[in-house]
Amino acid sequence: MLRDFAFAHPGSAGIFAGTENKSANAPAQQLLSILPAGNLVPNSCMSCGVADCFRSAKVAQSVPASDRTAYLVDEFWPEFDAYICNNKHEQDSLCLPIDGNKFRRANYAWTTSGFAQTKEQRLFTALRSYESRSLTQQGASRQRSLLKHQKQLAHAYASSLDYDITHLVVTQGLLPFLWARQIITPHSEIADLFGEKAHLLDWRVQSPRVVKKGSKIIFPASTLGRKGAYEMREAAEKLNLSLCLRIVRGN
Secondary structure, three states, X not given: OEEEEEEOOOOOOOOEEEEEEHHHOHHHHHHHHOOOOOOOOOOOOOOOOOOOOOOOOOOOOOOOOOOEEEEEOOOOOHHHHHHHHHHOOOOXXXXXXXXXXXXXXHHXXXXXXXXXXXXXXXXXXHHHHHHHHOOOOOOHHHHHHHHHHHHHHHHHHXXXXXXXXXXXXXXXXXXXXXXXOOEEEOOHHHHHHHHHHXXXXXXXXXXXXXXXXXXXXXXXXXXXXXXXHHHHHHHHHHOOOEOOOOOOOOO
């Protein structure tokens, strides 16, 4: 009669399996006799606790990774760009629509250096730009489109985040579609709405461009019932400026 069995020596990390022959079981009986009495449930390499056994895999102690922050931005703000540059670390990540410095787009001119990685949404940005051109300057349709695109961008950013990101800094337009613990803004009234959760930034006023002064004023609008048209004419007369009238004919 043959049967399967398994046993392990208390000082061994392995499990041995074999067969026992009833007619010649003396070696097995001798081996079993040296085992301690009681529960003979076989041990496991995962639970025996014998780390110096040759069967025990040497696993290096895991070192906890440093906290990583991902900055999720959209339209360029110099105040927020300065804040990010002052608080980022080399392991952090930057998510932006496109690299504005690379493609010469001032509305996306975020500082991209000093990050472990930068992730762009180029196809989304191109489609959003194309769709925006077909909308009116203001109105309900543009506002609905704005909310739709912000939701899409927020979800695109969220799906691109690495598993080890532990902290997010999010631009306000994406906030309704994500979750935030602090509001960062240079606007004092907005900061007052959030109390201690607000981090108030200083406004960064850009230096004005040097503009060559001229002697003409262009008023690209109809003077009929136009607010400021008559005041503009009086100012031109007092300053002795030339007044140019152009008639644009429609099709």
